[in-house]
Structures are given as structure tokens and as C-alpha cells.
Amino acid sequence: MAAVGLAVGRLALLPGPSYYPMSQASPPVTSRSNYRAIFDGALEAYKKKTGNDLVSNPLFHSIETCNSPDAVLAILQAQILEPGQSQNSRNKLTTWLDPTVNVLNTFSATIGGFVGLAYPPVGVIFTGIGVLLSAAQGVSAGRGALIDLFERIENIFRRLETYVEVPPTPGLTDAIVKVMVEVLRILAIATKEIKQNRAKIFLKKLVGRTDIEDALQRLETVTVEEARMAGAEALKAIHGVGNQVGDKVDGVQDTLKVVEDKMKGVEGMLQGVGDILQGVDDKVKEIGNKVITGVEKTGRHIANDSDKTADGIDDKISTVDDTVLDSTWQDFVTKVMDGAQVTPNQLSIPS
Template sequence: MSQTPPTASSSSNLQAIFCASLDTYKKKTKKDLLAHPLMVQLQTCNSPTDILDVLRTQVQQFGQSTSGDDRLTKWLNPTVNVLYAFSAALGEGVGLVFSPAKVIFAGAGVLLAAKDVVASQDALVDIFERIESFFRRLEEYSDVPTTEAMRDIIVKIMVEVLGIFGIVTKEMKQGRAKTYLKKLIGRRDIEDALGRLDRLTQQETQMAIVQVLKVAHNVGDKVDVAIEGTFST
């Protein structure tokens, strides 16, 4: 995915948005994702496959899963692939020394390694599948050139996903797996976040379509000029 250079104001705004989401996550979970050992591992990953290996290990190291297509982890494939593609498009445009997508992956890894995660897998899978569906909608547009407006939406999408992970991780940490997690889908805070995620995904898709049409129009103009030049000689 190619990109247009971000302006200083755009970069500063995205940085503020994402840093605020990290602070909120830390307050909810008492975990600093930037200082988490997972981030050290993820920062050395150079492909979606490397990232998937790290995340699946989070579940496996607790003896909770050994299958690559386990219900708890199968949603990771499209999510990691799409986020990784969009992260490459963001580049350093967010003005941060870390990759926003890798922060999201760290949040997913922390959740997957939580105590009683398998016992709560039905509720978690419902949420994971909702998140996965959003990224599947974006997947076909991951190669479209980005604009500042699209970058802004992509970062906000990452913020909402991190927020959802923070809410669920907090409940897991407080040992509410067998009671509260069964009711996660339908809770106001979760549904509000999913609703915002849905609207942002639709906006990004609409912008991507417009960008595709612009590119196609420019190509068409160049072809017309080339044809006119051929016949005028």
C-alpha cells in the first residue's frame, strides 16, 4: 500500500490519539504494553507469519491449545494480515517509535495468555469473530494508496480494537470469566466500541473505493493522452 506524506499536524494528532488509548488500556489492565516482553518479541517480527507464531505461543505455553486452527486463534490470520498491511502503510506517519499494529498484537497476546481463557472461549470467540469480520471487509483495500484521512481512520480503528482488548483483559484479570464474560456481547461498553468500529470500517472502505476510482480515472486519462499522441504523429 503506497501512501501520501503526512503533514506535521496530522502526525501529531494521530500520535495523541494512540498514546491516549495506550494510557486507557494501562489504567484498565495495569499492564504497560510498550514495556511488555511480548513487544520485544513482536518488534523483531518481519512478517505476519512471525507474528502469528508469537501469538499462538501465548496460548500454547499455558497448555491451553496445540492446534493451529483452534477456535481461540483461527481469527488471528485475517486480522494479523490486514493490520500488518495497514501498519506498513502508516509507516512513521503516526510519529511513534513503535508500530501501532504491533501494539494491538501485543494486546491480543496478553488476552490469549490470560488465566481461564479457554474456559471463557465461547464469549471470547464471539468478540474475536466480530473483530475479524471488520478486518475481512478491509482486506481487499489494503493495497489502495492511503491518504491522510484514511490514515486517521485506520489509527482510530486500531484504537477501538485496543479498547475492546482492554475491557476484556480487565474482566479476565479480575477473575470474572465465568460470570461477566458470558454477557460481554450486549454490554454497553463493548457494543459501543463495536459500533464505532463498524462505522470507522465503513468510512475507510468508502474512502478506499474513492481512491480506487481516482487511480482508475488517472490511468484512463493517461491512456487517452497516449492514444491521441499516437494518432497525431
């Protein structure tokens, strides 16, 4: 289903590679082919123990068409609701079922695309839970023991929940795969015994049975070991990021050193420009002083030789008078003064 990492459509089980018995510890997980072998082996062992093929179960196909955790939760709740069951009883069952679905949904988003299976592993686990709940119908007196079993599984899930909030690593994927296989083992044991022994006394002693306790202990061990591995890988990744940050900081410091050197060069250039401007200012002052000196000398010269200067000016004025009193101009002026009607065409005005 889309929102919880389950593909939509009918999914077939991959051709069955060899599998390991449920009574043995899971082998190291290092590749997609190993993931497929482990999940397929776990499903085959579940089928032999319970007589149920989870992938071909109608419940599986209903779950894989869901588009949200709430939709999955509704299907699983339908497996435990019996006629006349009180609301209080339903609420107790939902208390453990709701967080379990959410944790498994988180796991699905982490390993869904990496494991490379033709069927969604989390959908198989949801189906196994639904089959167990359905098998327990009619034995309401032992529901407390069943809830206790699932609460223990849920608590183990939650230990890995923190790790799936970071980008997935091979160690984390291994942890989730192994945990799911162990959960499937527990579901198989509980489902088989419930089907064979429907008596209330069985459910009351479900938690405490040697096979169930052994399976829970294996799940506990796998979770602790794999959580440590995932934590170590997370620390390694953090250390790697720290080294990268350190290298970047060193690079920034080198860049700042280059910038500092460049700034010193700029300061030197600015000092040179200042010296040049100072020289220009000195030149301007020198020119100004020369102009002032020249004006002062001219003024003193005029003051000292005022008579000579006046005579020179009179000579210039006399020259102008002579030009004005030229005969041509005098004739023109005489005619105008006598009131003659003179047009511009009749006159030859001296240039």
C-alpha cells in the first residue's frame, strides 16, 4: 500500500531459495539475495507450522490495498471484534494494536525499497497478526495473555524505532529484517497452539510456555545486538560527518587567510593612492600660489605705472575715435542728423 510502503496489486512469492528452520538463529544478512532467502524461508516455515500461506491469504490482499496505517488498523480490528463484545474490551485491544501498526509502518518505509522482495514484508507481518487474532476469537477469557504477548513484541519494536528516524544503513536494515523474522516465528508458534488447543487454559498460559519464551528471548537478543550495531554505524557516520566538517573548516580558514593577504595588498594599494593624491594636492597648491603671485605682481605693476598705463589706454581710445570719425561715417551721420530719408539700400555702411 502506498502510504505505508506496501505495493498495490497482487504480489507473488519469489521462487523459493533454501531456507533455514525457525528453530535456528538467522544467518548474517549482507545482500538483497540473503534478505529474500531469509524472508522466503521464514514464510515457508510459518506455512509448515500453521498450515497457512500468508501471501495467498485473502487478508494479505486486503491489507496490501490499504493506503494508510488507519486502514490497516481497521482491518486488523475487524479480526478481533465479536458480537456482543464491549467497547471497553475493544479499547484494550486497540491500545496495543495501534502503536504496533505505526511502528511496523515505520519499518516498512525503511526497508521496503532496499530488501527487494516481490511481496511487502510488513504486509506479511500484518497478515500474521490478523490470522492470530482471528484464531483467538471465541476464547475471550485469555485475551489478556494475548495482549501481553503483543505488548512485549511492541516494546521490542520501539527499541528500534529511534534508529529508523535516521537514513537507513546496512546494519539497521539487518536489524529490522531479523526482528521481523523472529516476530513471524512467534506468530507461527502462537497461531499453531491456539488452533490445536482452544481451551481457555492454553491462552492463560500462552506467555510462559517454553517455546514462546524462547522465541521472545531470541527476539530480545537480536534486537539488542542489532540495535548496538545500528548505533555503532550511526556513530561512525557522525564521526565521518565530523571529519568532513573539520576539513571544510580547515578549507574555510585557508580561504580566510588568502582573503586576509589580499586585503593587506589592497591596503598597500590604497596607501599608494593616498600618496598620489597628496602629491596632486601639493601640485594644485603650488599652481594656486603661482596664480596669486602673478596677479599680485600685475596689480603692483599697474599701481606703480598708473600714468603710463592711462596714456596707453588714451591712445587706444583715440584710435577708436579716429575710426569712428572716418569720412564715410561722418557723411552717414550728417545725413541722418539733417533728417534725410535714408534707406539701408542707399547707404554703404563702412565695415
